[in-house]
Amino acid sequence: MALKTLNFPIHWRSxxxxxxxxxxxxxxxxxxxxxxxxxxxxxxxxxxxxxxxxGDGGAASAEKGVQKNVDLVTLGNLCVDxxxxxxxLPPASKEDRRAYMERLAASRPxxxxxxxxxxxxxAIAAARLGLLCFTIGHVGDEIxxxxxxxxxxxxxxxxxxxxxxxxxxxxxxxxxxxLCWVLVDPFQKHGxxxxxxxxxxxxxxxxxxxxxxxxxxxxxxxxxxxxxYAFDELLPDLIVSALDYAIGxxxxxxxxxxxxxxxxxxxTPDEQKAxxxxxxxxxVLLLTSDEAESLTGIKNPIQAGEALxxxxxxxxxxIIKMGSKGSILINRSTVSCAPAFKVNVVDSVGCxxxxxxxxxxxxxxxxxxxxxxxxANAVGAATATGCGAGRNVARLCKVLELLKQSNLNEDDKFxxxxxxxxxxxxxxxxLSKVTINGCNDRLVRIPISNVVFELLxxxxxxxxxxxxxx
Numbered sequence: 088m089a090l091k092t093l094n095f096p097i098h099w100r101s102x103x104x105x106x107x108x109x110x111x112x113x114x115x116x117x118x119x120x121x122x123x124x125x126x127x128x129x130x131x132x133x134x135x136x137x138x139x140x141x142g143d144g145g146a147a148s149a150e151k152g153v154q155k156n157v158d159l160v161t162l163g164n165l166c167v168d169x170x171x172x173x174x175x176l177p178p179a180s181k182e183d184r185r186a187y188m189e190r191l192a193a194s195r196p197x198x199x200x201x202x203x204x205x206x207x208x209x210a211i212a213a214a215r216l217g218l219l220c221f222t223i224g225h226v227g228d229e230i231x232x233x234x235x236x237x238x239x240x241x242x243x244x245x246x247x248x249x250x251x252x253x254x255x256x257x258x259x260x261x262x263x264x265x266l267c268w269v270l271v272d273p274f275q276k277h278g279x280x281x282x283x284x285x286x287x288x289x290x291x292x293x294x295x296x297x298x299x300x301x302x303x304x305x306x307x308x309x310x311x312x313x314x315x316y317a318f319d320e321l322l323p324d325l326i327v328s329a330l331d332y333a334i335g336x337x338x339x340x341x342x343x344x345x346x347x348x349x350x351x352x353x354x355t356p357d358e359q360k361a362x363x364x365x366x367x368x369x370x371v372l373l374l375t376s377d378e379a380e381s382l383t384g385i386k387n388p389i390q391a392g393e394a395l396x397x398x399x400x401x402x403x404x405x406i407i408k409m410g411s412k413g414s415i416l417i418n419r420s421t422v423s424c425a426p427a428f429k430v431n432v433v434d435s436v437g438c439x440x441x442x443x444x445x446x447x448x449x450x451x452x453x454x455x456x457x458x459x460x461x462x463a464n465a466v467g468a469a470t471a472t473g474c475g476a477g478r479n480v481a482r483l484c485k486v487l488e489l490l491k492q493s494n495l496n497e498d499d500k501f502x503x504x505x506x507x508x509x510x511x512x513x514x515x516x517x518l519s520k521v522t523i524n525g526c527n528d529r530l531v532r533i534p535i536s537n538v539v540f541e542l543l544x545x546x547x548x549x550x551x552x553x554x555x556x557x
Contacts, residue, residue, distance in 0.1 A: 153306050153336070158218035159447050160247070160308040161206035162329055163317035165224035166265040166281070167231045168204030169196055170475050173270045176278035181285070188280045191268050201231070202477035203238040204267050208440035209312060210244045212466060212480045216448045216546075221245045221304050225291050225320070231264040238478060247304045249294055265290055265320065269436060269475070277436060283319040290320045297328055305329060306336040310447055313340070313365070315347025323361040330368060334401075339450070342369035343443060349381045366395065371404045371450065373443055379407055389505060392417035393513075404456075406446055406463075408439060412501060414464055416456045417513070424502055425460035425518040428468040429494045437476025442467035452545070457516045461538045465489045487546055493535045495520060506530060 169191075177187045203211065210220040222244060226232035239246050250262075270278040283290045297305075305311055311333040317326055333340050342365045344351065351362040366372065366382070372395055374382070379391035392405040396417055399405075407415040413426040445466040449459025468489055469481035497519060506515055506529075519532040 155307055155309045155338070156219070157221055157304070157308045158451055159210070159213050159310045159312060159444075160221040160223055160304050161210055162311060162313040162326070163224045163320045164205035164314060165207060165222060165226055165235060166205040166267045167235055168202040168267050168269045168475070168477060170200050170202055170269045170271070171196065173272055173278075176270055176272050176276060177280055184280065185285050188268070188282065188285065191280060192266070192282070198234070201234055202269075202475055202479070203235055204269070204477060205265075205316065206312070206314070206440075207235070207239065207244075208437040208476040208480055209444050210239070211242045211478065212437075212441040212444035212470070213447055214242050214244050215481065215483055216444060216466070218444070218448060218451070221247055221308065223247045223249060223301050223304055225249050225262075225294070227263040229263060231266065235264060242478070247300050249291075249298060249301055261291070261293060275434075281319075289318065289322055292322055294321060294325055296325065297332065301329070302332055305333050305338055308333075308338050309451055310339045310341055312343075312443070312447070314343040315345040315351060318347055318351060318358060318361070323355070323357040327361050327364055330365060334368060339371070340365075340369045340401075341371045341373065341443070341447065342366070343373040343439075344378060344382070346378070348374070348378050352382065367398065367400045367402075369399070370401055371406065371446070372399070372402060373406045373408065373439075373446065375408045375410070375439075379405075387505065388415055389417065389422055392422075404446075404450070406460075408442065411496065412498065413496070413518075414442070414460050416460050418456065420513060421456060421516060422506075422513045423456040423460055423516045423518075424505075425457060425464050426495045426497050426502070427464050428489050428492075429496045430468045430472050430489065432471045434474045434476075434479075435471055437480050438467040438470045440476065441470040441480045455541075457518055457533045458538050458542060461490070461518055461535065462486075462542055483546055487543065490539045490542060493520070493539055495535060 171191075177184045206222060206224070210222050214220050222239060224246075225248065226235050226246075236246055265281065265283065268280040270280065272278070311329065313326065313329065330340060344362065344365070348362065351358045353359075354362075374395075376388040376391075379388055379395070380386050383391045383394045385391040385394055388407040388409065392407050392415060395405045396402050396419060403418060405417045407417070409415065409427075411427055413424065415425075416423040442463045445463035446459060448454075449456075449462055454462070465486045466481045469485040470476070470479075472485065473479040473481075495518070502517055513529070515530045517530060517532050518535055518538065520535055521532055
């Protein structure tokens with residue numbers, strides 16, 4: 088995506104509006120005519136007709152007797168990114184940043200610089216891997232909201248609205264689509280600004296309960312994904328109610344606290360309680376090494392992951408994202424480590440979201456943990472070779488290209504130092520081009536050639552089909 092150089096022109100503000108009562112809350116887009124609908128899509132399209140369908144391998148919830156036909160739903164964090172080139176990133180002080188934010192919001196950039204952001208990144212990346220995805224959240228009935236819904240529709244992602252509890256006395260700006268200004272300086276460093284940064288309350292604090300449509304979406308889903316940014320929009324009690332409902336419905340919960348994890352840990356009592364519940368009750372936790380350290384006080388990422396596993400009541404996987412070094416997946420019996428792929432990084436925005444989409448794919452398909460990490464690293468790396476997130480996240484053919492090249496950023500000293508000296512009781516798997524086991528009895532090197540051989544058949548046909556259609 089090209090970047091616009093920011094100048095501050097005359098003041099302009101779009102006319103805000105309340106949610107349109109005529110807009111359907113559940114919007115299920117048809118597949119493009121060139122792509123025949125799968126049994127899952129056909130079942131999901133009949134969602135409101137008895138709330139049943141024939142799933143493509145979907146697991147039923149024993150408690151509810153409901154067929155789970157939706158692979159992944161995301162909770163909140165739907166926004167439009169405005170990607171701008173700026174001479175310098177926003178100032179540090181809150182008041183100066185607020186003034187900077189007001190100048191940004193005073194004029195509407197050209198639509199060429201808009202992009203779907205937030206959890207749209209994850210949903211788009213997951214849909215391109217072949218998962219059936221829904222997004223749960225709020226968008227306004229204005230130009231930005233319509234843009235976001237159009238992008239989701241074009242990517243074959245369904246939208247489930249949360250706009251039932253409308254307060255007619257509230258400021259109508261409280262119902263507008265959230266904007267996030269993604270600012271890029273001449274050195275390709277990023278800064279982010281949003282009105283949510285300057286509010287004491289969540290942006291959509293007028294939402295107080297889950298709608299029946301939202302409950303149905305969670306009930307039908309195999310995975311509910313939530314991240315820390317949801318707390319910028321929704322009240323902690325509402326987010327916790329989604330967690331509770333998912334657990335009751337037999338839906339797997341993925342949680343990524345992100346940078347908000349640190350502030351939530353020192354936030355209001357409700358925020359602290361909600362964070363603790365998600366850390367204990369989620370099935371899969373995803374964190375960067377810095378985030379894992381801030382939440383556990385443990386610097387070594389493997390030890391931090393093991394601490395989170397022990398702390399969790401339902402936790403099956405803890406994934407630690409190590410940036411250019413790669414990633415780690417810890418479960419109760421094994422530690423899996425995968426070096427990153429070497430690529431020319433153009434833009435890192437959206438890489439973590441894309442990575443998570445592939446983790447969800449591997450989890451749902453029962454893939455070996457080392458295969459799941461290899462796929463996730465490839466999807467994240469493929470996104471890094473593009474510019475921006477949203478519709479620019481990884482496409483499947485680029486992912487497969489990186490897997491076939493298998494150009495790993497191997498650093499034996501780094502991984503050996505990470506593993507040595509730990510009182511690890513788990514077996515350690517390390518993705519590598521080297522097939523000989525290390526001197527450590529617990530270290531097992533997994534040849535990437537074997538992993539790629541197992542991964543490619545899952546996607547080659549889909550990639551050929553997408554190329555033909557394009």
